[in-house]
Amino acid sequence: MMQKRRYHHGNLRQALVDAALVLIETKGPTGFTLSEAAKNAGVTPAAVYRHFEGREDLIAEVALQGFGIFAERMETAYNDGQPNALRAFEAAGRAYLDFARAYRGHYVAMFESGLPLQRSPELNQAAMEAQKVLQAAAVELSKNIPAEKRPPPQMFAAHIWALSHGVVELFARGAPGGRSPFPPEQLLESGMGIYLRGLGLIAPD
Incomplete structure (x- = not known):
């Protein structure tokens, strides 16, 4: 008692x-x-x-706290003394991998529980804050792309988000690298390189 x-x-x-x-x-x-x-x-x-009120409310609170941690880690990675926006962008992608490993329960509540982000204004806002880091990086990097070849920053950020999430889901959850002969970090870095090279942001090898 x-x-x-x-x-x-x-x-x-x-x-x-x-x-x-x-x-x-x-x-x-x-x-x-x-x-x-x-x-x-x-x-x-x-x-x-x-x-x-129920289990979903409890899971939503876990997700809310997770997005707060996630946004902080992404922002720290992006602003932590990186020499340029490109390196900072890559650091933010790696922070995605690190978060999924270090905060497994939060990650599942955020991305695998099926809860809609619109469940509450607070949850929706927390999710948007996490996305703002990649969007800010995309806006900065887009300045180096000719206007006629420049994707909207939101699309740019969504592509990198999807790439990071895909590597996490397929190769970094459970047994890291279990389905690939390459480490998740290497897969993410090379995937980003191919994408950014296609936009003309990285010189050809």
Whole structure:
């Protein structure tokens, strides 16, 4: 009982998020119940409903926190002393890989739970903040492309986002590189190189 009261008067909401993260990683976003999350957090099932209406609300909170971490890591990678926008762009792509490995539960809640980003204004805004880093990089890099060959920055950013996400999903989740003879980092770097070279941003080999 003392443990339950400590959570009730402390940060029960975060305790439930932390419990959900473990369950998401081990059972997937639909493989657990709120009662299991409550048990792992050391509280009664009834206590959960003071903070979340259902499992999807709990997963949405995990995703919301994940997008906040994700945006911060992407922004740090982009601004962390890179010599030019191109290198910063590549660093942001690598940060995507790093995030998926370091925050598996958050990543699943964000991208594999099936929750619509429009579920709440807060979740939608958090997702947009994460995308702004790549869009800002795309705007800066687009200045080096002749106007007649220049894709819209939003499309530019979406291409790199899709490339990064594809490498993560196919080769960096589970056993990294298990389906490819090449490390995920190398796949991402070479894929970006081919794409950016096609836009004239990288000199031919």
